[in-house]
Amino acid sequence: MIKINSLTKRFGDHVAVDNLSFEVKPGEVLGFLGPNGAGKSTTMKMLTGFLTPDGGSASICGFDIRTQILQAQQQMGYLPEGAPCYGDMRVKGFLEFIAEVRGLRGADKQRHVARAVEQVELQGVLGQSIDTLSKGFKRRVGLAQAILHDPKVLILDEPTDGLDPNQKHQVRQLIQQLASDSNKIVVISTHILEEVSAVCSRAVVIARGRLLADGTPDELEARSNYHQAVTVLLQQPVDSQPLLALPGVKEVEVEHGGHQLTVIAEPDAVIFPAVGEYARQQQWQVKELSVERGRLDDVFRRLTAEEAA
Ligand SMILES: Nc1ncnc2c1ncn2[C@@H]1O[C@H](COP(=O)(O)OP(=O)(O)OP(=O)(O)O)[C@@H](O)[C@H]1O
Numbered sequence: 591m592i593k594i595n596s597l598t599k600r601f602g603d604h605v606a607v608d609n610l611s612f613e614v615k616p617g618e619v620l621g622f623l624g625p626n627g628a629g630k631s632t633t634m635k636m637l638t639g640f641l642t643p644d645g646g647s648a649s650i651c652g653f654d655i656r657t658q659i660l661q662a663q664q665q666m667g668y669l670p671e672g673a674p675c676y677g678d679m680r681v682k683g684f685l686e687f688i689a690e691v692r693g694l695r696g697a698d699k700q701r702h703v704a705r706a707v708e709q710v711e712l713q714g715v716l717g718q719s720i721d722t723l724s725k726g727f728k729r730r731v732g733l734a735q736a737i738l739h740d741p742k743v744l745i746l747d748e749p750t751d752g753l754d755p756n757q758k759h760q761v762r763q764l765i766q767q768l769a770s771d772s773n774k775i776v777v778i779s780t781h782i783l784e785e786v787s788a789v790c791s792r793a794v795v796i797a798r799g800r801l802l803a804d805g806t807p808d809e810l811e812a813r814s815n816y817h818q819a820v821t822v823l824l825q826q827p828v829d830s831q832p833l834l835a836l837p838g839v840k841e842v843e844v845e846h847g848g849h850q851l852t853v854i855a856e857p858d859a860v861i862f863p864a865v866g867e868y869a870r871q872q873q874w875q876v877k878e879l880s881v882e883r884g885r886l887d888d889v890f891r892r893l894t895a896e897e898a899a
Pocket residue numbers: 601606624625626627628629630631632633
């Protein structure tokens with residue numbers, strides 16, 4: 591369990607993390623979201639012992655990050671932003687070195703290194719120095735060192751940054767698998783909202799160091815302007831104005847030269863049956879009619895814009 595209680599960090603007069611509180615339970619993959627400079631990395635650095643908080647407290651599996659940081663660090667694997675240090679080391683040597691730092695020796699060390707190498711598929715580059723690897727492979731080496739000692743908690747700062755779509759997919763699968771099979775806690779910071787829908791069981795949104803929202807991706811999507819909106823794809827453009835008179839319809843967006851309508855619902859209104867019925871009555875040539883769950887990017891923009899205002 592991760593417990594964060596009123597955690598605060600200042601850099602001079604600037605409050606980077608402001609009274610932040612939330613908890614993460616085993617098996618959860620928490621998406622930590624926020625615009626640039628929101629305080630995500632600073633929070634992760636405090637949790638992993640790289641920065642000391644100015645206020646509040648946090649504990650990792652019961653160990654306080656101020657007074658028991660070594661025990662807390664033993665429970666955690668951390669993937670910082672960017673590439674791993676020690677760029678002149680070869681991948682295998684680097685992972686063996688990290689395994690030793692983690693207290694692993696002999697056959698145990700080799701077993702852990704081999705497992706991490708297999709999990710992030712580094713077999714082909716073991717003899718290569720880290721500096722000469724592509725950005726994606728450097729990221730994978732970072733992930734391998736984070737999972738090396740099979741920690742209960744993984745703190746991953748933008749884990750899929752720089753990976754190609756296949757690698758992104760693979761890393762997301764690995765993250766989900768680690769959380770579900772071994773009941774780990776995974777916290778990932780990301781700018782990529784599709785990543786939240788794809789892997790996270792919960793998301794926390796912060797801006798200017800403050801918590802703005804905390805919920806499942808479904809709950810956050812339900813706060814979108816587009817929750818329960820109806821999208822109509824048409825063979826021919828139509829007169830969409832009368833849709834505004836239907837009960838529960840708030841707005842109609844017309845796109846793609848009139849071939850796509852997005853009919854936005856008033857909060858809590860269900861408009862799909864009425865829009866479908868109207869399209870049938872008017873004999874519109876409908877290619878597709880679908881209802882939206884909501885758009886995370888819309889929620890994210892509105893939450894962070896409200897905070898900036
Ligand atoms: N060592 C530091 N000294 C001074 N200010 C800092 C330091 N580290 C971070 N900051 C400031 O604290 C704020 C939060 O930064 P942080 O890196 O935590 O944000 P972030 O949410 O991780 O952003 P990004 O998504 O761009 O990585 C920013 O305004 C940043 O400029």
